[in-house]
Amino acid sequence: MWLLRPRGEGWVIDGTVGMGGHAEAILERSDAEVRLLGLDVDSEALDRAAARLARFGDRVRLRRANFRDLGTVAAGDGVVAARAVLLDLGVSSYQLDESGRGFSFLVEEPLDMRLDPAAPQTAAALLNELPETELARIIFEYGDERHARRIARAIVRRRPLATTGDLVAAVRGAVPRAAWSRRRHVATRTFQAIRMAVNDERGALRQALREAPGLLAVAGRLGIIAFHSGEDRMVKQTFRTLAREGFAELEPSPVVPGDDEVRANPRARSAKLRVLERLP
């Protein structure tokens, strides 16, 4: 997070505060006058962030909110001219491993996949109700899965799906054995795609990309960590456009984790960080 280390006073907005790991690192490394507004749609994640960040006292404000509403939430807290805005997209390890909401193909759980437990549609509802062609589109577009059509057909045949095991079985039955990779579970891409659709992750990112640049102070920085090529493409294209409108991308290529970081946290292997700065 060396690219987001504000000096002096002002606000940092962490739009995906999660368990507060990045927020903690930013607060530890910045001056004591820097305050942080942390958002997350998951109230359990916010409870964990609150415990982790308690020692920073009133330097921290946490809000249960979607980062698609970044502008309104910031305005409600009187936050203008932020020193930095961070979005670390996707799910946290806690959500994958402990939430019991069916994000992982490795454990048998109900097919929920809502990041916001109050959101209207679960993964089971989406898998059981959408037309086959729409399922295939989602799995292809959000999962980059070339067997999307066969998987969509297998899902429709297996309906009603209730658990992660049902979805894994549908994918296993649909993808030819010869195409299974040794490095990646056969259902990885499908799980990612369904999760992205359940939470409208693309839509939220599109909206945040519209709102976040306008919240930055001069020399303020917007950092976005994407794990999916489609999301990184959206960020890259938006940053290129903004480069003609008073902003500059800090590095010509995205920052990726080093070998040590990937060894310590294999889930970081596909992460790409891009940082945009507001020019005077």
Ligand SMILES: C[S@@+](CC[C@H](N)C(=O)[O-])C[C@H]1O[C@@H](n2cnc3c(N)ncnc32)[C@H](O)[C@@H]1O
């Ligand atoms: C990769 S984790 C962030 C981890 C965090 N940086 C940390 O250090 O603990 C992503 C977090 O963003 C949240 N999230 C995903 N989409 C969101 C959205 N549209 N609005 C707000 N929070 C969101 C998830 O609930 C999850 O807690």
